[in-house]
Amino acid sequence: xxxxxLFRHGPAGHSxxxxxxxxxxRPLTPKGQKVSKNAAKMMRLMGARPTAVVTSPLxxxxxxxxxxAKVMGLEDGVTICDALRPGTPIRDMIEALAPLFATTxxxxxxxxxxxxSHLAATLVSGQPHAALELRKAGFxxxxxxxxxxxxxxVLRALLNPxxxxxxxx
Numbered sequence: 514x515x516x517x518x519l520f521r522h523g524p525a526g527h528s529x530x531x532x533x534x535x536x537x538x539r540p541l542t543p544k545g546q547k548v549s550k551n552a553a554k555m556m557r558l559m560g561a562r563p564t565a566v567v568t569s570p571l572x573x574x575x576x577x578x579x580x581x582a583k584v585m586g587l588e589d590g591v592t593i594c595d596a597l598r599p600g601t602p603i604r605d606m607i608e609a610l611a612p613l614f615a616t617t618x619x620x621x622x623x624x625x626x627x628x629x630s631h632l633a634a635t636l637v638s639g640q641p642h643a644a645l646e647l648r649k650a651g652f653x654x655x656x657x658x659x660x661x662x663x664x665x666x667v668l669r670a671l672l673n674p675x676x677x678x679x680x681x682x
Contacts, residue, residue: 514656516619517636517666518561519629520581521647523549525573537571548650548674549577553584555672556621556652563621566590567613569597571625577650578623585621597624603635604662611660629653636666648673 523545541549556563563585568578570593582591595601596609606628614620622629626647633653634643647653651673657666 514658514667515614515617516561516563516669517614517655517657517660518556518563518619518621518652519633519647519655520552520556520577520621520623520652521626521629521649522569522571522574522577522623523547523552523580523650525649540572541576545573545650546576546580549580550584552650552652552672552674553581556581556654557584559654559670561585561619561621561654563587563617563619564590565592565613565617565619566621566623567592567594567597567610568623569593569599569625570595571598574623574625578621581621581623594622597622597628599625599628601628603628603631603641606632607635607660607662614657614660633666633668635662636660637664637668639664645671647671650674 525539566582568574630645631641635641654670655666
């Protein structure tokens with residue numbers, strides 16, 4: 514079986530007069546950078562060795578992906594995927610991710626809520642609204658042979674930032 518890691522972006526700046534008007538351009542906060550790095554270190558400590566990283570094009574997700582890729586030694590391995598934009602139908606996300614998953618042993622996907630939770634729930638239970646939530650900088654590890662709409666994966670781990678406190682070095 515192969516691994517799929519679904520990683521929610523870290524905390525980003527709030528919309529106000531000092532932030533960009535376009536929500537897609539909100540950057541990670543310094544705390545967001547730190548917790549994203551700690552989460553990536555925890556993935557590495559758990560033995561996760563992604564061979565590819567794919568991210569939403571929104572700045573906060575792309576920054577989280579870049580941090581994770583650096584921790585994993587994959588700086589040149591980040592791919593932007595438009596299907597990971599917030600609000601994309603789950604079937605469209607699966608259709609975009611399936612070929613990437615097929616060509617790697619471990620795929621790290623960086624995106625947004627509630628889409629990543631709905632994706633995980635769909636892959637594990639066949640239903641998009643299972644009780645699963647990824648907090649900011651949280652991730653889940655799924656195991657599957659292939660990605661397809663419906664029950665095809667097993668949930669192996671779900672970690673949120675409070676469960677990752679401490680130094681992951």
